[in-house]
Amino acid sequence: MVQLPDRIESAAQLDDLLSQPSPALVEQFRHLVGDIAIVGATGKVGPSVVHMTRRAVQESGVPRRILVVARKPTADLIGPGVEPCTCDLLDSHAVAALPRVPNVIYLVGRKFGSTGSESMTWGVNSIAAYHAAHHFRGSRIVAFSTGCVYPVMDLATGGATEATPVAPVGEYAMSCVARERMFDYFADQKLLEVVHLRLNYAVECRYGVLHDLATRIWQGEPVDVTTGYANAIWQGDCCDQALRALSLASSPATILNVTGPETFSIRQVALQLGEILGKEVTFTGQENGLGYLSNASRANGLFGNPRVPLARLVQWVGHWVRQGGTSLGKPTHFETQDGKY
Numbered sequence: 001m002v003q004l005p006d007r008i009e010s011a012a013q014l015d016d017l018l019s020q021p022s023p024a025l026v027e028q029f030r031h032l033v034g035d036i037a038i039v040g041a042t043g044k045v046g047p048s049v050v051h052m053t054r055r056a057v058q059e060s061g062v063p064r065r066i067l068v069v070a071r072k073p074t075a076d077l078i079g080p081g082v083e084p085c086t087c088d089l090l091d092s093h094a095v096a097a098l099p100r101v102p103n104v105i106y107l108v109g110r111k112f113g114s115t116g117s118e119s120m121t122w123g124v125n126s127i128a129a130y131h132a133a134h135h136f137r138g139s140r141i142v143a144f145s146t147g148c149v150y151p152v153m154d155l156a157t158g159g160a161t162e163a164t165p166v167a168p169v170g171e172y173a174m175s176c177v178a179r180e181r182m183f184d185y186f187a188d189q190k191l192l193e194v195v196h197l198r199l200n201y202a203v204e205c206r207y208g209v210l211h212d213l214a215t216r217i218w219q220g221e222p223v224d225v226t227t228g229y230a231n232a233i234w235q236g237d238c239c240d241q242a243l244r245a246l247s248l249a250s251s252p253a254t255i256l257n258v259t260g261p262e263t264f265s266i267r268q269v270a271l272q273l274g275e276i277l278g279k280e281v282t283f284t285g286q287e288n289g290l291g292y293l294s295n296a297s298r299a300n301g302l303f304g305n306p307r308v309p310l311a312r313l314v315q316w317v318g319h320w321v322r323q324g325g326t327s328l329g330k331p332t333h334f335e336t337q338d339g340k341y
C-alpha cells in the first residue's frame, strides 16, 4: 500500500501520483497479450492513462508498444516505448491507417459547447466511435462512457446501477448512448470485445467537482446546493480501473460504473473545503435530492475500493487551491440536471 501524502505541493508530484499503477494492474500486465492503443489521449484523463500504462508496462517487465492516438499528440506523452499516431477519428482514412492492436482504451468525446453545436457533438461521440469500432474489430476495447446516460437519479435510490435502463437527458447524453451503441453494434456480432466504462466525475487537483467547489469558495462565490449530492473518483483510480477493465471486455459488451463508493453531500464537502481554505462558505438553492448519481458497487467489488478516499481528495484539492495551484479552467457543470452543456 502506497503511503498517501497529506498535501500535493507540485504538478510533478500530482502527475506522479495520478499515474501510479496498482500492484494488481502491474500483475495483470504480466499476462496481458499484445500491444495497447490509448485513443483520445490528449484530454483531461488521457495523459494519466498514457503515463500509467507506460509505468505498468515498465514495472511488469513485459515490453509492449503503447500507441498514443490523438489529433495532435503532445511531446510530454511520448517516450521510450510510447509512439505517437496523429489521427482525427472523424477521418475514416486516417483511422484505417492506424496500426491494429489487441488492446484499446478509447477516450474520445465531446461535451462542452454541445448546446448550439449539437451535430459536432453527435459526430464526435458517434461517428468517431463507429470508425474506431470498425477499425479495431477483433480487439478488446475499454470505451469511456458517462453516468449521464442514466436518468437524473433520486438520492433515495442509491444511484444508478448497471441494470438501470439508459434514459439520457439532452443531446450530449443521447450522443453518449449513441457512442455506446456503435461499439455494441460490433460487440453484439462478436466482432469486438467491449467494456462501457460509465464514469461519474474523475477528480484531481486541477479540475473536477471538488476543484470547482474549492475555486468558488476561494473566490467568495456562493455554492449552489440544488444538485446537492455527487460521486467522484480520484483520476488515478479511474485510470487504474480502466486499464484493469481490459480483462472484462466481452461480446456483448460489459457495463461498468466507475466512481467512488461515497455519495457525498455538496454542502458538507463545501464546509470542509471552507475550513481548509480559511473562507466562510455561503450557499444558494436548496437540495432537491436529484443528481447524476451512480452506484459503483460492481466495480468496487471487482477491484476493491479506490486507493484514495474522498476525505483525502478534499484535503488535497483544498490545499492545492489555497496554495494557488494551477487550474485547467474547465468547470465540470456537475450541477446541471437539464442535460444542456
Ligand SMILES: NC(=O)c1ccc[n+]([C@@H]2O[C@H](COP(=O)([O-])OP(=O)(O)OC[C@H]3O[C@@H](n4cnc5c(N)ncnc54)[C@H](OP(=O)(O)O)[C@@H]3O)[C@@H](O)[C@H]2O)c1
Residues within 6 Å of the ligand: 040, 041, 042, 043, 044, 045, 046, 070, 071, 072, 087, 088, 089, 090, 107, 108, 109, 110, 111, 124, 128, 144, 145, 146, 147, 199, 200, 201, 202, 203
Ligand atoms: N473527466 C470526467 O470526469 C468524465 C466524466 C464522465 C465521462 N467522461 C468521459 O471520459 C472520456 C475522457 O474524458 P476527458 O475528461 O479526458 O474528456 P476531454 O477532456 O473532453 O477529452 C476528449 C478527448 O477526445 C479527443 N477528441 C475529440 N474529438 C476528436 C477527434 N475528432 N479525433 C481524435 N480525438 C478527438 C480530444 O482530443 P483534442 O485534445 O484534440 O481535442 C481529447 O483528447 C470522455 O469521452 C468523456 O465522455 C469523463
